[in-house]
Amino acid sequence: MISLLLLSAVNTDPEEIVDDYLETVRRGDLRAAWSYENNEEAALEAFCQSLGTSTENAFRTALAALDLRGVLSAADVSPEVEEALMSWRGSIQLHY
Numbered sequence: 001m002i003s004l005l006l007l008s009a010v011n012t013d014p015e016e017i018v019d020d021y022l023e024t025v026r027r028g029d030l031r032a033a034w035s036y037e038n039n040e041e042a043a044l045e046a047f048c049q050s051l052g053t054s055t056e057n058a059f060r061t062a063l064a065a066l067d068l069r070g071v072l073s074a075a076d077v078s079p080e081v082e083e084a085l086m087s088w089r090g091s092i093q094l095h096y
Contacts, residue, residue, distance in 0.1 A: 004059075008068050009085050021059050 003024075007017045024031070025041050032039035041055070048055050072082050 004063060008066055014063055017063055018060060
């Protein structure tokens with residue numbers, strides 16, 4: 001979710017944000033091994049399937065409904081920090 005927020009802040013194309021999320025899912029076993037935890041991706045997918053959706057569709061729905069300014073306001077982010085966050089977009093490069 002943090003990646004979703006940060007990538008949204010720098011006006012990343014929504015499909016690239018979804019692809020970033022899906023890459024995280026694809027690397028679930030590796031992430032789990034690094035953190036000495038179980039890969040919960042299959043359980044999350046099964047839960048979403050029981051609700052008639054998928055983790056990808058749930059993520060797409062969250063992305064489509066995102067109100068970044070609202071999130072920042074609810075987090076009581078100062079106007080100065082919000083401006084800094086929203087203005088660093090020229091310094092990011094996505095590498096896959």
